[in-house]
Amino acid sequence: MKHVGVLLLLPTLFWAQATSADWLVEAPDEGTRYERLEQYLGGFSAAMWETHHRYEMLHEALTLDNPELALYHWEKIRDAIRGGYMKRPARQANSDAIFLDVIWPDVHEALRSDDADIRWAAFMRARSACMACHVAEDVEYMNRQRVFTELVAPED
Numbered sequence: 001m002k003h004v005g006v007l008l009l010l011p012t013l014f015w016a017q018a019t020s021a022d023w024l025v026e027a028p029d030e031g032t033r034y035e036r037l038e039q040y041l042g043g044f045s046a047a048m049w050e051t052h053h054r055y056e057m058l059h060e061a062l063t064l065d066n067p068e069l070a071l072y073h074w075e076k077i078r079d080a081i082r083g084g085y086m087k088r089p090a091r092q093a094n095s096d097a098i099f100l101d102v103i104w105p106d107v108h109e110a111l112r113s114d115d116a117d118i119r120w121a122a123f124m125r126a127r128s129a130c131m132a133c134h135v136a137e138d139v140e141y142m143n144r145q146r147v148f149t150e151l152v153a154p155e156d
């Protein structure tokens with residue numbers, strides 16, 4: 001009977017270690033520490049999660065006629081995508097060729113315009129580049145969701 005208590009305690013001890021609040025400081029070794037960090041920071045999809053949010057905020061900023069806010073999110077989108085391909089280098093070629101090298105600076109320039117039509121045209125160019133990269137990366141199904149089907153420039 002004496003052993004039953006110990007057996008009952010074992011899973012509790014294991015769980016306590018696995019879920020310690022000091023999950024990095026108390027990791028059993030360096031390798032585990034970096035594995036935990038890599039896992040938690042995620043891959044390209046984590047970068048797309050941020051990109052998605054900021055792209056919606058970009059649309060909202062243009063709707064509210066707040067170009068400074070639009071520019072802010074546009075700059076953060078570039079950083080998010082770069083962070084994404086730092087973690088997943090295979091995504092860099094298409095990110096640069098389809099989005100960052102040419103479209104990104106053009107849209108950046110256009111978002112500074114005083115003319116709302118020019119800013120919205122830039123948004124639609126950005127949207128096309130997002131969607132083109134999804135096709136190039138074999139995730140075309142990403143284009144069939146509200147963020148792309150509903151968030152467009154207003155019709156005059």
Ligand code: HEC
Nearest residue numbers: 044045048049052055091094095099130133134137139142
């Ligand atoms: C490399 C080219 C590339 C570019 C540029 C790109 N995407 Fe993506 N996107 C991907 C890939 C690949 C995935 C799937 C990620 C995965 O499975 O790891 C994805 C996934 C997504 C998702 C789903 C994310 C989730 O898990 O919730 C959204 C939303 C998205 N992209 C929006 C955008 C928007 C908006 C832009 C433009 C501002 C954009 N993407 C630009 C390649 C790209």
